[in-house]
Amino acid sequence: MRPSPQTRSQRLSIIYGILSVVVILVVMQLWLLTATMNAFLGGNHNIVWPAALASVTCLGLNVGLLRYLV
Amino acid sequence: MEYENTQLTTFPDGLPEHEQPKWRRDFPIDVPADEYGARRDFTKFMVLTSLAFACGQLWIVFLSFFRRRAPVEKRIAAVTDVKIGQAVSFHYPTDRDPCLLIRQSEDVFQAYSSQCTHLMCPVRPDLTHNRLHCPCHEGYFDAATGRPTAGPPRRPLPRIHLRIDRGVVYATAVEDRTL
Numbered sequence: 001m002r003p004s005p006q007t008r009s010q011r012l013s014i015i016y017g018i019l020s021v022v023v024i025l026v027v028m029q030l031w032l033l034t035a036t037m038n039a040f041l042g043g044n045h046n047i048v049w050p051a052a053l054a055s056v057t058c059l060g061l062n063v064g065l066l067r068y069l070v
Numbered sequence: 071m072e073y074e075n076t077q078l079t080t081f082p083d084g085l086p087e088h089e090q091p092k093w094r095r096d097f098p099i100d101v102p103a104d105e106y107g108a109r110r111d112f113t114k115f116m117v118l119t120s121l122a123f124a125c126g127q128l129w130i131v132f133l134s135f136f137r138r139r140a141p142v143e144k145r146i147a148a149v150t151d152v153k154i155g156q157a158v159s160f161h162y163p164t165d166r167d168p169c170l171l172i173r174q175s176e177d178v179f180q181a182y183s184s185q186c187t188h189l190m191c192p193v194r195p196d197l198t199h200n201r202l203h204c205p206c207h208e209g210y211f212d213a214a215t216g217r218p219t220a221g222p223p224r225r226p227l228p229r230i231h232l233r234i235d236r237g238v239v240y241a242t243a244v245e246d247r248t249l
Binding site for chain 2: 004007008009010011014015016018019021022025026029030032033036037038039041042043044045048049051052055056058059062066068069
């Protein structure tokens with residue numbers, strides 16, 4: 001393993017930044033899931049595909065942010 | 071700050087932190103190193119949670135393919151079998167979907183799914199108060215509209231569309247509703 005160019009304090013700040021964004025995206029996904037489930041059980045199927053697309057996009061952003069974990 | 075790069079505890083082999091095996095870096099002794107590892111692992115866990123939510127969303131897409139019901143007409147009862155102010159139970163569209171047919175006046179019939187939209191408990195007609203009652207968690211629905219009036223349910227009961235032909239009541243479709 002190569003030594004990190006950042007100090008531990010700097011790495012911790014990066015992780016806090018990434019964690020903040022990830023938490024916001026996960027909360028959005030949770031809201032999206034409950035809203036979609038409510039609409040789906042209420043017979044509204046039109047919202048299902050766009051909501052799934054949005055949720056998968058959030059997942060993609062989260063996985064992308066994982067690459068920057070130091 | 072020199073302190074931040076200084077290892078508070080020296081490793082047994084004397085090598086610097088970045089040359090230590092992974093297990094030793096993942097389970098550090100020093101508090102700052104432990105804090106760093108804990109936040110990093112929590113971030114990974116949150117991404118895993120994100121994956122779970124995305125899978126749930128895709129599961130709903132999967133279910134939506136099978137939930138589109140083709141309307142099949144089914145005989146419920148003769149008009150004379152249901153007295154004014156009474157309700158009869160029936161199953162529609164399958165034998166696993168209990169419903170209630172309510173006769174509110176001479177010509178007014180209403181039918182709803184009798185599964186509470188909260189946790190699927192069977193609702194009971196309480197037509198003296200013009201309502202449907204779910205005894206599990208004290209949920210109430212308006213018998214005239216099927217909309218929730220009290221308790222935990224938030225969605226109205228699915229409405230069963232009816233057709234009356236030659237003195238016989240038929241169920242023709244199910245209308246799921248959110249409002």
